[in-house]
Amino acid sequence: MTLKHQITTLTFLLSVMLFSQVKEVNPPDYIKTINFIGDTNENQLPILSINDHITLEFDALNGNEEDFYYKIKYFNSDWTPSVLVQPEYLDGFDNQRIRDYDNSFNTYQIFSHYKLTIPNNQTRGLKISGNYMIYIYNNNSELVFSRKFMLYENLVNVGVAVKRSRNMDGIESKQRIELIVDSNRIQFNNPQQTVQAVIIQNNNLKTAVTNITPQYTLGNQLVYKYDTETSFWGGNEYFFFENKDVRGANNNIQFIDLQDLYHNYLYTNGSRANQPYTYNPDINGNYVINNLDATYPNIEADYVWMHFSLAANNTLKNKNIHVYGSFNNYAIEDATKMTYDASKNIFTNTLLLKQGFYNYKYVVVNADGQIDEGFISGNHWQTENSYKVLVYYRDLGARYDRIVGYNEGSSVNISN
Structure with missing residues (x-):
């Protein structure tokens, strides 16, 4: 292969890495019950305030009391790699050992329960809101699993309403989400390009509706009243x-x-x-x-x-x-x-x-x-589902996507 071809291939591979979405790595069989906890609640989907303590817990069922290490990386709103370097989003150091663990007590299954809290002595805090991934490694520097988490700022108000579908083919089986975003603290510049919303049903990121831009602007309000773009199958109760x-x-x-x-x-x-x-x-x-x-x-x-x-x-x-x-x-x-x-x-x-x-x-x-x-x-419009909404904002000339607003809604009071 000529030097020109090598450079072309390397450029292509780098571009694929730069613009490809990162995916979570599932744990091996001996890692169980991975859970995030914030200051106010336990949350299987870790959407936490930027001022919260972040706690990750998991169990290792091999009974070896082995050492685990963590690394943290920052990502764009679409989960592609960010151009930011670590000191821009993390205060302190990662790649540290998880020191807090306890062994199971009075159980047939032997396991060790690990607990990582941030801030800590090594990782003093995360500086900016947005998308993060935490990577857990073993003592041989092998990746064990990874999990996404998101930090938000309370800079905008997010109104969430759950409605029935306006399309007759989905009126009995779908739910749609309407949003109104407004703020007196941020002057949105060109919101069609700089603001986007992500809607998550029942804490499942895999079925989230992403990259939803405002449908129109009304004063200082950004209005989202789509039908098909923000619709979800109603599903059924679990x-x-x-x-x-x-x-x-x-x-x-x-x-x-x-x-x-x-x-x-x-x-x-x-x-x-x-x-x-x-x-x-x-x-x-x-x-x-x-x-x-x-x-x-x-x-x-x-x-x-x-x-x-x-x-x-x-x-x-x-x-x-x-x-x-x-x-x-x-x-x-x-x-x-x-x-x-x-x-x-x-x-x-x-x-x-x-x-x-x-x-x-x-x-x-x-x-x-x-x-x-x-x-x-089955799918029913009456099904009680929860919805979480994240509002991302990247100002003109900015280098990363902030999460400037967050709110939740429920279909308990669904309306036409």
Whole structure:
């Protein structure tokens, strides 16, 4: 290969790296229950105030008490690499060892619970709002997993309203989001180019609607009243189970068994695609760790093999079906895939999960990799869903995307 060709190839590879979106790296099997906590709440989707303490927690089930290290990088609003260098967004140093951990207590499954809080002595703080990724490495400098998190400033007011679809083909199955953004603290310059919104349904970044520009400006207000551009499938309420008392059959658990670890067998669920909507309160795909007899659930809640089952029918038998929820960051992987049991005419799966209260649903993954959440659950405009809205702003000549506003909405009070 000539020097000219080498330079051309290198330039192409660098451009691909610069403009390609970064993706989260899922953890290996021995890393479980990855969770972020802010000053005010526990949040599986880490959208935190820039003034909050940021806490990342996770469990390592190998019992080795091994060392883990963290690095933090900053990204543009579309999750492409930023041009900023580390001192521009981080005060102090990263690539430090996570020093705070405790071993499990009174559990069948041995694990170590790790906890990283920022600011700390080495990483004194994060300077600017926007998109971040935290990378966790082992003692051999091998990447174990990575997670996105976002820091926001309260510089604009974000009004969020959930409406029914205006299109007749989606009026019974979709929800749309209307936004009004206004501020007395920022004079938006050319908002069609400098302001964009991201809308996230049920804490799932993988189905977020991104890069939504204002539809029009009314005084100092930016108005978003799209229909199809900000529409989401309504879905259905999540299934749930609770096993905070691991020794007894609790909500939606049919029976239990103790082998090397506890096994909890859930009642068999059925397809709801062609059934009318039924109100059933949920926590929109999330989970809460809990142990009825524990003072410190983080280290006293045990791990349990959860046995899922879904009744098969003719429309499902040849489908690629997965268990889906925030318990693994909505990841589609081999561990979540359901297996068809012809003798019982059901799909089954077994997952190792920490005690608590969990939401989950079953989804179909098509041949092109697209996830169809409504194929088994159905889609209804009445479904209670939560929506989070982030407003990004990059002023003319600026080098990074700030998150200048954040708010939440719910379809509980959905209107026409």
